[in-house]
Structure formats: structure tokens, C-alpha cells
Amino acid sequence: MGGPPQRETPRPLLPGHGSMDLQTFAVQLLNGVQYGLVLFLVASGLTLIFGILGVINLAHGAFYMLGAYLAYWLTAATGSFWLALAGGVAIAFCLGLALEQLLVRRLYGRDHLTQVLMSYGLILVIDEARQILFGKDVHSVAAPALLAGGIRLTDLQTYPVYRLAVCIFCLLVAVGVFLLIHRTRIGMIVRAGAENREMTRALGIPFDTVNRTVFAAGIALAALAGLVVAPISTVFPGMGDGMLILSFVVVVLGGIGSVAGAAIGALLVGLTDTFGKVFFPSLSSMLIYVVMALVLIWRPTGILGRREA
Amino acid sequence: MPDIALRAENLERRFGGLRAVAGVSLDVRRGEIHAVIGPNGAGKSTLINLLSGDLAVTAGDILLDGRSLRRLGPDRRGRLGIGRAYQKTTIFGASSAFENARLAVQARAGRPLALWPRRRAEQATDGLAEAALAAAGLAARGGIRADRLSHGEQRQLEIAMVVAGGAHVLLLDEPLAGMGTEEARTITALIRSLKAGRAVLLVEHDMDAVFALADRLTVMADGRVIASGSPQEVRRDQHVRTAYLGHGDPG
Amino acid sequence: MTAPADRHSWLVLALLLVLAALPLLAPGYYVQFATKILLMGIAAMALNLVVGFGGLVSLCHGAFFGLAGYVLALTAPRYDPAALWWSLPFAVAAVALVALVIGALSLRTRGLYFIMVTLAFGEMLFYLFQDAGFAGGSDGTFIHYKPELAVAGLTLVDLEAPAQFFWLVLALAAGVILLLRHLLAAPFGRALRAARDNERRARALGFPIYRLQLGAFVLSGALTALAGYFAAAQFGFVAPQMLGWHLSAILLVMVVLGGLRTVAGPLLGAAALMGLEEVLKLATEHWKLVEGLAIIGIVLVSPAGLRRLATAAFGASASGGEHLAAPPRSTAEDTTATDRSIRHA
Numbered sequence: 001m002g003g004p005p006q007r008e009t010p011r012p013l014l015p016g017h018g019s020m021d022l023q024t025f026a027v028q029l030l031n032g033v034q035y036g037l038v039l040f041l042v043a044s045g046l047t048l049i050f051g052i053l054g055v056i057n058l059a060h061g062a063f064y065m066l067g068a069y070l071a072y073w074l075t076a077a078t079g080s081f082w083l084a085l086a087g088g089v090a091i092a093f094c095l096g097l098a099l100e101q102l103l104v105r106r107l108y109g110r111d112h113l114t115q116v117l118m119s120y121g122l123i124l125v126i127d128e129a130r131q132i133l134f135g136k137d138v139h140s141v142a143a144p145a146l147l148a149g150g151i152r153l154t155d156l157q158t159y160p161v162y163r164l165a166v167c168i169f170c171l172l173v174a175v176g177v178f179l180l181i182h183r184t185r186i187g188m189i190v191r192a193g194a195e196n197r198e199m200t201r202a203l204g205i206p207f208d209t210v211n212r213t214v215f216a217a218g219i220a221l222a223a224l225a226g227l228v229v230a231p232i233s234t235v236f237p238g239m240g241d242g243m244l245i246l247s248f249v250v251v252v253l254g255g256i257g258s259v260a261g262a263a264i265g266a267l268l269v270g271l272t273d274t275f276g277k278v279f280f281p282s283l284s285s286m287l288i289y290v291v292m293a294l295v296l297i298w299r300p301t302g303i304l305g306r307r308e309a
Numbered sequence: 310m311p312d313i314a315l316r317a318e319n320l321e322r323r324f325g326g327l328r329a330v331a332g333v334s335l336d337v338r339r340g341e342i343h344a345v346i347g348p349n350g351a352g353k354s355t356l357i358n359l360l361s362g363d364l365a366v367t368a369g370d371i372l373l374d375g376r377s378l379r380r381l382g383p384d385r386r387g388r389l390g391i392g393r394a395y396q397k398t399t400i401f402g403a404s405s406a407f408e409n410a411r412l413a414v415q416a417r418a419g420r421p422l423a424l425w426p427r428r429r430a431e432q433a434t435d436g437l438a439e440a441a442l443a444a445a446g447l448a449a450r451g452g453i454r455a456d457r458l459s460h461g462e463q464r465q466l467e468i469a470m471v472v473a474g475g476a477h478v479l480l481l482d483e484p485l486a487g488m489g490t491e492e493a494r495t496i497t498a499l500i501r502s503l504k505a506g507r508a509v510l511l512v513e514h515d516m517d518a519v520f521a522l523a524d525r526l527t528v529m530a531d532g533r534v535i536a537s538g539s540p541q542e543v544r545r546d547q548h549v550r551t552a553y554l555g556h557g558d559p560g
Numbered sequence: 561m562t563a564p565a566d567r568h569s570w571l572v573l574a575l576l577l578v579l580a581a582l583p584l585l586a587p588g589y590y591v592q593f594a595t596k597i598l599l600m601g602i603a604a605m606a607l608n609l610v611v612g613f614g615g616l617v618s619l620c621h622g623a624f625f626g627l628a629g630y631v632l633a634l635t636a637p638r639y640d641p642a643a644l645w646w647s648l649p650f651a652v653a654a655v656a657l658v659a660l661v662i663g664a665l666s667l668r669t670r671g672l673y674f675i676m677v678t679l680a681f682g683e684m685l686f687y688l689f690q691d692a693g694f695a696g697g698s699d700g701t702f703i704h705y706k707p708e709l710a711v712a713g714l715t716l717v718d719l720e721a722p723a724q725f726f727w728l729v730l731a732l733a734a735g736v737i738l739l740l741r742h743l744l745a746a747p748f749g750r751a752l753r754a755a756r757d758n759e760r761r762a763r764a765l766g767f768p769i770y771r772l773q774l775g776a777f778v779l780s781g782a783l784t785a786l787a788g789y790f791a792a793a794q795f796g797f798v799a800p801q802m803l804g805w806h807l808s809a810i811l812l813v814m815v816v817l818g819g820l821r822t823v824a825g826p827l828l829g830a831a832a833l834m835g836l837e838e839v840l841k842l843a844t845e846h847w848k849l850v851e852g853l854a855i856i857g858i859v860l861v862s863p864a865g866l867r868r869l870a871t872a873a874f875g876a877s878a879s880g881g882e883h884l885a886a887p888p889r890s891t892a893e894d895t896t897a898t899d900r901s902i903r904h905a
Contacts, residue, residue, distance in 0.1 A: 056672055058809070106860060112675060113617050117816060118859045120809040124852025132846060245683040245805075248676040256672055285691045289684040293665050296677065300668040361764065387766030399761045401754055412754050415747050416765035422772055423747040434747075474765050 023154055028274055034163055036270025037170035041225035042243055043250035043262045044177055045218030051257020052190055052214050055107050058119040061244025062126040063219050067092060067226025068235040069130055072139045075230075081144040085227050092223030096216030104215055105208075127237065136237050143231040166228055173224070174263060181259055190214060249292050255305020264303055312339040314508035315360065315391070315478045320369035322355055329355040331532040332369070337478065337508040342500070344511045344519045347529035353512045354396065356529070357482050360510065361393045362386045373478065388417060392476025396483045398463045402456030406447055406466050409455050410438035413470035441473030442466075445499060461492030468499060479509045485518055497522060520544075569737050572824035576734050583723035592794070595726045597834050598733045599791045601827030604814040605736055606783030611812065612820035613744060614776045615756030617675050620662060620682030621784050622807030624655050627685060628785035629792025629802055630695055631655070633703050641705035644719075648707070652785045658685070659781025663774045682805050690800040700799025707793055719793065729790055733827065736783060740823045743779075752776050813855055 046060045067088055074084030103122070107115050142148075143162040150158030181187040189210055226239075233239075250269055254261025269288055276287035295303065315337040322330040330352045337343045345353050358364040360371060362383035371378040378386055387393075401409050414437040415421050418430065442451050445465045450458060455466060464484060471479055484500065485493050497518050503509060504524075513519050519526070519540075526543040528536040536542075536549045543549055583591045603625050610616045631651035636642035662681045669677055690698050706719035709728075719725045743749045755762040755769050763769050792798050801807075810833070811826075818829025836854065840847035 050672060056675060103856065103860075112672060113611065113812065113816065113820075114859050116617060116619070116675060116809070117813060118856055120806075120813070121852045121855030121859065124848045124855065128846050128849035128852065132849075241804075245680055249680050252669075252673060252676050252680065285687040286684060289680060292677070292680060296665050296668055301673065363760075363764075382763075384763045384766050384768050387764055393764050395760075395764075399758060399764070401757045401761065403757055404754075408750070412750060412762070413765050415750065416762075416767050418747070421747060421767060422751055422775065424743060426747050431747075470761075470765065 023157065027153065027157060027159060028278060029271075030159065030163075030167070032271035032274035033267065034167045034170075034270070035274060036267040037167055037174065038225050038229055039243075039246055039250055039270055040174055040263050040266035041170055041228070042222045043247035043254070043266050044174070044259050045221035046247050047251045047254065047257055047259065047262045048190075048214055049218040050251065053104070053108060053211055055104060055215075056112055056115045056119065057104075057218075058116060058244065059122040059126060060119075060218070060222050060247065061240035061242075062123050063092060063095075063222040063240070064226040064243045065237070065240030066095075066126060066130065067223030068141075068230045068233075068239060069134050069139075069226075070223065071227040071230035072141050072235045073134060075141055081141070081231070085224075088227045089220050089224050093216045093220040096219030097212055099219070100212045100215040105211070108211070123240075130237065139235040141230040141235060160232070162231055166232065169228060170225075173221075177221075178259055178263075246288070249288055251302070252292055253295050253302060255302025258302070258304040261302055261304030313337070314339045314374060315510065316372040317356075317360065318370045318372065320356065320359055320371065321367045322352075322359055322364060323367045328532050330359060333529070333532070333534055334369075335527050335534065335537065337510045338525070339477070339508045340504055340506065341524040342504050342509040342511055342522050343525045343527065344513060344523035345527045345529060346513065346516070346519055347535075350531075351529040352532040353529055354482060355532075357393070357480050357510070357512055361391060361480055387474065387476075390475065390477045391480065392471030392474055392478065393480040394464070394467045394471055394482060394484055396486060398460075398467050400455045400463060400467050400470065402454070404455055405451065406442060406453055406455050406458060406462075407438060407451035409466055409470055410441045410451075410473050411435060413473040414438045414441065414475075417475040438473060441469045444472065444502075445469030446495065459492075461488055461495060464488070464492075464496055465499060468496070468503070472503060477507050479503060479507055481509065481511045481513075483513055484511070485513055485515045493518065568819075568822050569741055569824040572827060573734055573737060576730055580727065580730055583726055588722050591722050591726050593834075593838070595722070595729050595794060596791070597831050598726075598729045598827070599787045599794070600811070600814065600834060601830035602729075602733050602736050602787040603784045603791075604811045604818065604826035604830050605740060605823065606780045606787065607808075607811045608815045608818075608820065608823075608826045609740060609743075609752075609780040609783070610773075610776050611815055612822075612826075613749065613756065614752050614773055614780075616667075616773060616777070617678075617812070618666075618777070618780075619675055619679035619805050619808045619812075620666075620685075621781070621811055622805055622809075623682035623685040623803045624659060624781045624784040625788035625791065625807060625811075626689075626798065626800075626803030627658060628652065628655050628788030629703075629795075629798040630689060632707065632789050632792050633701050633798045634695060636703055636705070636707070638704070641708040644707040644709040648786075648789055651789045652782050655785035655788070656778050656782040659778045660774070663777035663781070667770055667773050667777065679805055679808075682803070682808060686800055686803045686805070689803060695798075698800055700797060700802075703792060703796050703798065706796070725790075725794065732786065732790070736786070737824050737827070739783075744823065748772070748775070813858075817858060 042060065042064050046057065049055055049057050049060070070088035070091060071081070071084050074087050075081050078084060078087070099122075103118060107118060143160075147162040147165045150160045151164070152158050179187075181190065225243075246269060250262055250265035253265030253268055254263070268291065272288055272291050273284065276284040280287060299305070313336045317333055317335050320330055320333045321328065333352070333356060335343065335345075345356065347353055355364065359366050362378065362381060362385070366379055373386070373389055373391065376389075378389070378391075381389070383393075401412065404412070411434055414434050418434060420426070420430070423430070439448070439451070442448055445468060447462065447465055447469060450462060455463065458466060468479075468481070468484065481500065484496055488496060493515065500509065500511065500522055511519070511522065523540055526536075526538065526540050527534055528543060528546075528549050536546045538546075579594065582594055603621065607618065607621045610618050628651045631654050632642060632647055635647050635650060662678065666674055666677045666681065689695050695701050706725070708715065709717045709719065717724050717728050719728070744753070751762065751767050751772055754765075755767060755772055759769060788802075792802070814829035814833050815826045816829070817832055818827065819825030837847065837851060840850050844850065
């Protein structure tokens with residue numbers, strides 16, 4: 001497993017590390033931002049489930065992997081990436097609803113160890129189900145025709161249109177999630193639930209429905225990230241693991257339950273990793289953790305996390 | 310005065326825009342019980358949290374025998390001799406009463422985290438724990454799981470632990486809350502027995518107990534000290550009578 | 561809070577004594593399998609020091625396990641066996657140092673953050689060896705010879721002989737049980753459990769919680785390294801997967817299976833889980849699916865259900881559970897022998 005796959009970009013390497021012109025810098029910046037935005041999709045689902053349901057879900061990365069496999073499978077079955085995108089999200093959402101009803105509901109208020117172990121069991125089940133359904137081969141998914149091709153930057157460099165589209169799409173989803181949480185009645189209920197469960201219950205808010213929807217939405221976000229990423233990476237069994245760790249780092253950086261924190265954390269990780277690969281190629285996989293360690297020293301509960309009294 | 314054990318100087322704590330404690334100064338002397346009273350929301354609990362280190366101060370200073378505690382956490386203050394009983398009894402429920410007391414002694418022992426304890430040190434610890442239980446009237450209850458003790462006994466145990474830890478400044482946060490008459494009498498007697506050689510800061514709502522126990526009174530309202538002095542002085546203070554004690558005679 | 565489940569660990573020690581006859585009775589395959597179980601059991605017992613007794617859920621112990629193996633692989637001479645008497649302490653010390661750094665950072669956090677941070681730092685070590693050129697990268701590297709335990713040219717224990725390897729590991733497991741039992745009854749262990757049960761009170765009493773938990777974390781990491789060192793020696797091979805967090809999760813399953821509040825329980829948990837895996841592997845190609853479902857099932861019925869199972873298996877005395885709503889008569893069992901002797905004195 002060579003880390004998150006979208007890092008394996010086919011663009012020509014820079015002439016000599018350490019020096020870069022403005023053009024290359026811009027391309028790297030774009031790469032870092034795009035990477036960060038995908039990370040944000042996964043991590044925002046994770047942080048919502050942490051913050052609102054109080055549940056640690058190690059299987060979150062497995063749903064990202066599942067999303068990518070759904071992209072491969074549904075694109076092959078329907079012939080349309082767009083149908084796959086819609087279908088994949090719908091399937092993931094329904095799966096989330098079912099899992100909440102069946103298992104996750106029993107984890108509310110339980111100790112973290114129980115949550116860790118159950119979600120680990122879930123990973124084994126999902127991984128093996130994937131093995132049975134899709135096998136363990138590495139696949140690739142073609143970008144939709146509409147977004148194929150590249151934008152010419154210089155004589156040597158082009159930037160794929162699809163990557164740009166991913167940026168824009170993720171940005172739209174991010175803005176959507178943010179508005180949903182902070183500007184709507186549903187979001188208010190969700191935030192109230194995170195702040196004070198008793199109060200929410202007393203106000204007659206359908207707690208169960210809120211929980212189920214939040215969990216399913218979180219899962220759908222992870223799967224959506226996998227679906228979107230499939231055409232710019234390879235689809236392979238271990239891809240969920242790397243993403244899980246990175247989104248944990250993002251949540252630690254940003255603070256549990258904070259969507260804005262997840263955005264900051266995700267961009268920080270995306271940019272650190274991308275530029276780390278350019279400037280410190282031999283240390284690049286460590287760099288993210290060094291950043292995390294520094295943030296822990298500075299603010300143990302994350303950049304936007306609530307501080308304990 | 311030489312026997313001032315704990316001194317608060319212009320203590321202030323803000324929560325956002327709210328000044329829960331606004332410039333409080335007071336002295337707690339050795340051999341004295343200093344009671345802090347005031348209506349709900351006066352800032353008494355915040356004050357105790359500042360003194361114990363559970364909350365960080367916004368401004369002002371806390372001196373223990375002249376040494377500033379401002380930057381020290383609750384564990385360091387504990388080792389320097391500040392002991393605290395919480396409003397909601399805070400003990401190790403799953404352990405026996407004896408083990409609770411032993412932990413308290415151990416925390417202030419020479420090597421509280423010893424991996425290879427000397428036999429004699431362990432015996433000394435056990436002995437001190439037994440003595441602390443006996444002093445709190447729990448000699449016969451050492452083998453009982455702490456969470457199966459009665460409410461009053463749990464409070465006695467908590468105070469026993471604070472004392473067993475060698476604390477010479479005690480912060481007691483509403484020790485009589487929720488007690489029956491009989492239990493309240495036991496604990497009042499226990500608190501009185503503690504003041505020899507120790508400085509006691511008592512936050513309490515039960516006025517009978519306060520006037521029976523306190524050598525010195527501080528009255529707080531809205532985060533400030535509105536009166537301070539001997540119980541007689543405070544009782545006579547017209548300010549306090551209208552602001553807090555109401556029209557009835559507390560005695 | 562009793563000196564944790566005394567009878568339970570004596571029972572396991574007796575079991576180990578009986579098990580010592582295994583190489584005389586069973587074919588080599590079983591001896592090697594038993595060795596593997598013991599090594600995973602040692603790691604699980606070590607992990608339980610922080611999880612069960614410290615209340616800290618760590619997901620980086622798999623990395624400590626694997627790291628010890630890598631230290632052995634990297635320090636062993638190419639064409640000669642490593643000398644155990646210095647390479648083992650070196651590996652344990654190196655892992656303890658890493659645990660000190662990771663613990664010092666992670667223990668600034670609590671609860672969910674602690675789990676995530678330990679997971680992340682563990683994976684950092686995974687990626688270090690995965691991407692690094694110096695240790696075979698993702699292919700891993702071989703340990704051609706088992707370490708040598710010799711004094712003045714005289715071999716004390718021949719680790720190339722599976723039976724002797726087994727006996728050494730068996731003795732190690734017994735030693736770890738005795739050590740943990742001692743530490744948990746000592747002031748250190750009492751303080752550790754106190755901090756788990758009521759951190760606020762422990763802090764107010766004056767216990768230095770950070771130092772205490774960091775000490776437990778480092779100790780636990782060092783003992784895990786002990787198991788990892790011998791595991792690598794047994795496999796003759798190290799690869800990045802041996803540092804991965806899946807191993808940490810498996811160790812946690814063993815801990816929960818065996819009993820969070822017991823010293824030797826995780827060893828039994830290791831035997832149960834690895835035995836289950838063996839059986840499942842024989843039964844179906846998709847054994848991981850069944851294992852995953854089994855883990856979910858175990859978690860759903862635990863801890864109450866597990867304790868019932870343990871009680872059924874070992875009799876009532878095995879349930880040293882602190883959440884157990886025992887009848888008042890059993891309170892005498894809640895105090896240790898020393899307490900009792902004092903009360904009667």
C-alpha cells in the first residue's frame with residue numbers, strides 16, 4: 001500500500017528537487033488543495049460521527065474503499081460514471097442506515113474500546129465481502145468523457161480537467177455540508193444533539209432519526225470521496241487503510257466534531273504531503289506526523305477543538 | 310500574620326464575558342475554619358476550583374505559606390498540602406474504604422509510584438491509612454467497597470482521604486449537602502476535629518453548621534466579597550443581612 | 561479493587577507448567593504454534609497494562625511489536641547469529657525510547673484523541689519502514705539466524721531447536737505474569753488503577769498522573785517489544801505489516817476476550833482467538849468474514865456476557881470484575897490478603 005493513491009500522479013517530474021518555478025508551484029498547490037479537499041470529504045463524515053454520535057468508527061476508511069469499488073463496478077455495469085456516482089452514494093447511504101440500525105445504535109454511550117473493536121470487526125467483514133464480490137484485483141476507472149483531457153499550462157505541462165472538476169465538486173460539497181450544519185434547522189438540531197442530548201430529547205426532536213441520518217450521511221461522504229477519486233487513482237483493496245489514518249490525523253488537527261476544523265486540517269495535510277514530496281522526498285511520509293506532533297504540543301484538542309476547562 | 314496558611318490575592322476568573330470571581334482576597338489561617346457563604350452563583354465553587362487548581366486563574370495570585378501556586382496543577386498543589394473534598398463525593402467507588410485511604414497516604418508518601426516498595430514503607434502506609442479511617446470514624450468499615458457505604462460514610466471517607474494525604478490546608482465544598490440530621494452532626498464534629506494544626510476553607514449552605522463551625526466568615530455575592538470578619542461581625546453587618554441573610558435571624 | 565484476579569493468574573501459571581511437557585508429546589508444528597500463541601499472549605498482557613489497568617486504549621502497540629523485530633533484523637550480523645544478551649536489551653530499550661516519545665505526545669490527549677493519535681503514530685512507524693530503503697521496504701527483510709544465547713562460547717539455550725525456543729518463551733510468559741502481578745499490587749499499579757477509576761480524585765490526592773501513565777505506557781511498550789523480538793526471531797522475517805495497526809486491533813480483541821481486569825487473561829484470549837483462526841482457516845476460505853462477525857458478536861455481548869462465559873469456564877473465582885454487582889457477602893473478596901490481615905490484627 002503506497003499511501004493514498006491520488007498521490008501517484010503521472011505528470012512529469014520536476015527538474016531537480018528544491019527549485020520550482022511559479023507554474024510548477026501553482027500545479028503543486030492545486031494538487032495539494034485537491035488532495036486536501038478529498039481528504040475533507042472523508043474526514044468531515046468521520047468528525048460528524050465522532051462529534052454528534054460520540055462513536056469512533058475505524059471502518060470509515062473501508063467505506064472510502066467501498067466507494068471506489070462501487071465506482072468501478074457500477075461504471076462497468078451501467079456504462080456511465082454519472083450513474084455510478086449517484087448509485088454509489090445511494091447504496092452507501094442505505095448501507096449506513098442499515099448498519100446504524102443493526103450495530104452502531106448499540107454503541108452509543110458505550111466505552112471507546114467497544115467501539116474500536118466493533119468497527120474493527122466491521123472492517124474484516126467489509127474487506128472480505130469486497131473480496132467475495134469484487135475480488136482483490138487492482139482496477140482503474142476511466143474519467144467521464146465530458147471531463148476527459150487536460151488543460152495546457154505550458155509546452156510540457158497539462159493539468160487534467162477531471163482533477164479540476166474534483167476540486168470544484170469537493171468544494172461545493174464542503175460548502176454544502178457547512179451550510180447544512182450552520183445555516184439550517186436540521187443542522188441546528190444536529191448541533192443541539194451534539195451539545196446536549198437531554199435537551200434535544202426534551203424538545204421532542206426525533207433523536208433516533210437524527211442519529212441514523214448523521215451516521216448514514218457520514219458513511220455516504222466517505223464513499224463519495226472514494227467514488228470521485230476512482231478515476232484519478234487505482235482502485236485497490238488496501239486503499240481504505242491509508243485514508244483512515246490520514247482522516248484521523250485531519251480530525252486530530254482540526255478538533256473533534258468541528259467541520260471547519262476538518263477543512264483546515266485536511267488542507268494542512270494535503271499541502272504538507274504534496275509539498276513535502278517535492279522538498280523532502282525521503283521524509284515525506286513522516287512529515288504529516290511531525291505536523292501532528294507539533295499541533296499536539298501546541299493545542300492538544302486540535303486547532304478548532306473545544307478546550308477542556 | 311505568621312499563621313496564614315493560604316492566601317488569595319485579588320483572584321479573578323472570567324468565563325468569556327462573565328466574571329465568576331472578581332477580585333477576591335482572603336486569608337485562611339492555621340487552626341481556623343474559614344467559611345465562605347453566599348447565594349447560589351456567588352462564585353464560591355469557582356473560588357474553590359481556583360484554589361485547588363482545577364481551574365486556571367485569569368488574574369491574581371494564590372499563596373501557600375508565601376509560595377505562589379498560580380502556575381501549579383492540582384496534583385502539585387496536592388503534594389504541597391492542599392486537600393480537597395468535592396461537592397459531589399469523589400472517591401474510588403470500586404475499591405474498599407481501606408484501599409481508598411491507602412491511596413491517599415501513598416500519594417504523599419516518599420515514592421508514590423514505587424515499583425519495588427520496601428516492606429517497611431508499605432507497612433507504614435497501611436498503618437497511616439488505618440489511622441485515618443479510625444479518625445474519621447470508619448475503623449470498622451475498612452473492608453467495605455466504597456460505593457456500598459452510606460452517603461454520609463462516603464463523605465466521611467473522602468474527608469479521611471484528604472487528611473490521610475497529609476493535607477494541612479483543606480478545601481471543603483458543601484460537605485453537608487444532602488446529609489440527614491444525624492449524618493450532618495457526625496460530619497460537623499469531624500470537621501471541627503480537623504482544624505487543630507490545619508487551615509480549613511469551608512463552603513457551605515447550612516447556616517446552622519456554618520455559624521457553629523466557623524471562626525471567620527467571608528460573604529460573597531456576584532463574584533465579590535461583600536463582607537468578611539468574625540461570625541458576630543458578619544451577623545451584625547447590615548449589608549449582609551439585606552443582601553443575603555434576608556430578614557430572619559440565621560442563629 | 562483487588563490485586564487483580566489472583567487465582568486466575570495462578571491457574572494460568574499452573575497451566576503453563578503443564579504445557580511445558582508439550583514438546584515431549586506433540587509434533588513440532590504444535591510446539592511452534594504454541595510458541596506463537598505465547599508470544600502474542602505476552603504482547604496482549606503487556607498491552608492490557610495500559611488498556612485494562614490504565615484505562616488507555618492504545619492502537620500503536622502493534623508498531624512496538626514489529627519495531628522490536630526490525631531492531632533485531634537491522635542489528636544482526638549478516639552471516640552470524642546475533643548475541644541475545646545484548647541485542648534483546650538493545651531492542652527493548654530502543655522500543656521503550658520510541659514509546660516514551662509517542663507516549664509523551666499522546667498522553668497530552670484523552671479518550672478519542674488518544675486512540676486516534678496512537679493509531680497515527682503507529683502508522684507513522686509503519687510508513688517509515690514501508691517507504692524506507694534501509695530495511696527492505698515493503699518486501700521486508702530476513703533474519704537468517706536465530707539469536708544466540710551463549711556464555712563464553714557455551715550455548716545455554718539453542719534457539720534453533722523449536723522445543724528450547726518454546727521453553728524459553730514459556731518461561732518468559734510466566735515471568736511476565738509474575739512481573740505484572742507484582743507491579744499491579746505495588747504502589748505503582750495501585751496508583752495506575754486509581755487514575756483509571758477516578759482521575760480527578762487521583763490528581764487531587766497528588767498523584768502525578770502524566771508521569772504515572774507515561775511510565776505504564778513505556779513499560780507496556782517494552783514488554784511488547786520483548787514479545788516482538790522473539791516473534792521476529794521465530795518467523796525469521798520482518799515486514800511492515802508486522803507494525804501495522806491491524807495487529808494492535810487483534811491484540812485488543814485478545815485482551816477483551818481474556819478479560820480486561822486480569823493479568824493472565826489476555827494470554828488465554830490469545831489462545832482462544834488464534835485457535836479460532838486456525839479452525840476457521842481450515843473450514844473456509846473466507847475465514848476473515850467469520851472472524852469479523854465473531855468479533856462483532858463478542859463485543860455485543862461483552863463485557864457482561866464475556867464475564868458469564870469466563871465464570872462458566874473457570875468457576876466463580878475467575879470473575880474479578882469490578883463492575884460485577886456482587887452480593888454484599890462477597891465484599892471480603894474485594895480486599896487483598898494484606899488488607900485482611902491488617903484488619904484482623
